[in-house]
Amino acid sequence: MSVQSNVEVHSEWGIVSARQAGRNLAKELGFAGVDQARITTAISELARNIYLYAEKGEIVLEGIEGKEAGGVKRGLKIVAKDQGPGIKSIREVMEDGYTTSGGLGAGLPGVKRLMDEFDIDSITGEGTEITTIKWLR
Amino acid sequence: MADAYRLMQEQYVKILETYLQEKNETGLYQAQQFSKKVLENQISPEEVVSLHIEALEQFYPNLPQGARDSFDFLIEIMMGYGMAYREHQILRDKQKELESEINVAANMQQTFLPDEIPEMDELDIGVISVPASKMSGDYYHFIKDDNDSLGVAIADIIGKGVPAALCMSMIKYGMDSLPEQRLQPGALLENLNRVVEQNVASNMFITMMYGSYDPRVHHFYYSGAGHEPGLFYNYAEDRFEDLYAKGLVLGLDRDTKFREYHKKVEAGDFIVLLSDGVTECRTDEGFIEREELTRMIREYSHLSAQEIVNNVFYQLERLQGFRLRDDFSLIILRRKV
Numbered sequence: 001m002s003v004q005s006n007v008e009v010h011s012e013w014g015i016v017s018a019r020q021a022g023r024n025l026a027k028e029l030g031f032a033g034v035d036q037a038r039i040t041t042a043i044s045e046l047a048r049n050i051y052l053y054a055e056k057g058e059i060v061l062e063g064i065e066g067k068e069a070g071g072v073k074r075g076l077k078i079v080a081k082d083q084g085p086g087i088k089s090i091r092e093v094m095e096d097g098y099t100t101s102g103g104l105g106a107g108l109p110g111v112k113r114l115m116d117e118f119d120i121d122s123i124t125g126e127g128t129e130i131t132t133i134k135w136l137r
Numbered sequence: 138m139a140d141a142y143r144l145m146q147e148q149y150v151k152i153l154e155t156y157l158q159e160k161n162e163t164g165l166y167q168a169q170q171f172s173k174k175v176l177e178n179q180i181s182p183e184e185v186v187s188l189h190i191e192a193l194e195q196f197y198p199n200l201p202q203g204a205r206d207s208f209d210f211l212i213e214i215m216m217g218y219g220m221a222y223r224e225h226q227i228l229r230d231k232q233k234e235l236e237s238e239i240n241v242a243a244n245m246q247q248t249f250l251p252d253e254i255p256e257m258d259e260l261d262i263g264v265i266s267v268p269a270s271k272m273s274g275d276y277y278h279f280i281k282d283d284n285d286s287l288g289v290a291i292a293d294i295i296g297k298g299v300p301a302a303l304c305m306s307m308i309k310y311g312m313d314s315l316p317e318q319r320l321q322p323g324a325l326l327e328n329l330n331r332v333v334e335q336n337v338a339s340n341m342f343i344t345m346m347y348g349s350y351d352p353r354v355h356h357f358y359y360s361g362a363g364h365e366p367g368l369f370y371n372y373a374e375d376r377f378e379d380l381y382a383k384g385l386v387l388g389l390d391r392d393t394k395f396r397e398y399h400k401k402v403e404a405g406d407f408i409v410l411l412s413d414g415v416t417e418c419r420t421d422e423g424f425i426e427r428e429e430l431t432r433m434i435r436e437y438s439h440l441s442a443q444e445i446v447n448n449v450f451y452q453l454e455r456l457q458g459f460r461l462r463d464d465f466s467l468i469i470l471r472r473k474v
Binding site: 032034037041 | 183184187190209212213216220223224227228231
């Protein structure tokens, strides 16, 4: 499949670069306009979280293939990793209404809903890794 | 989901085309109806923008590139609304879930209250207790002891809703665990006060009035713990007086003592016990006066005790536009002739 692209995020420029890379890849994979916007928004939110809370990290983008009933499906995988402080209570940040009131913007539940698959792993003091996938319909 | 989108797309193209040709109010009305449909089908705002640009591209194949690009811009702007919209849907589902949980709890709470009013030859009893929302911070209870005396309790947990309801369940168990023969009001409140003081957060208080009616001599003995004063109606003189019992609220000080009062009750006299939700009925002109309450009770005094409390409740509920601001409890004990 297509090569993965890594974008360093330590400034707002990094956020824009990650968005750009994500949009290009989404277009290349054949995602429609609204889905492109969703993928880009998800990347934007994840990158922003890195920038605001971990200061430094990276966004890794990759076109992937997965199995489904009728054969093979294609998708776009986003991995957001940082070596920041980590998230103390993942359950809390994954709760709807929690992050929006705390000023985190759309928050992780919002990102999860924009995408099809979502996984988060975080260790306090070590960092956070979020993996999320959007499949091509 | 994808099918719903395609279906909406077809309809959108159709109604937009009609509107662009005829440009009349009917077309706009169609649009308004359509907006209900997209909501029903959970189509988010950015998808609506996308519907629009797709339709436009069909009608105007030579749409200037700038115009087309501007819709990508608009979609990006609508993303925030889209996310808020989806969150709203989830929160709405969550709220429904919570509501049904509270309904179950409220039903459970109803079982804490007596199923029926005790029947007595000497007394006509009426009770109404209505929570402001689903769960109540008011509590009432009747106990008949071995001497056929009737114990009656009315309590009001400061605050309302779920915390008050949780606290109320404790009062119920506290009352149930008291020794049965001990129905002297002062001693009962002292006991209960210790239970409350030990088991309830220091910022929660309970006011209570407890009385015992001895039908053999027609005396009403009562004590109060910071509770809204009741009323005593003297039938012979057609006069109301306050039924006041001095005492600290429950849960404040472990060693509180409660003074016992008593009242001789003649035929036709009645005792009114209430929670502050009755006197704190707020209308546009402010709280109702106790005189207003006594006027209402007097107006219905030819009816049975139960009909009096029902009617008073209805009147006060109506005064407040059928929206209670606090839990409402009203009890009347009338000595039969």
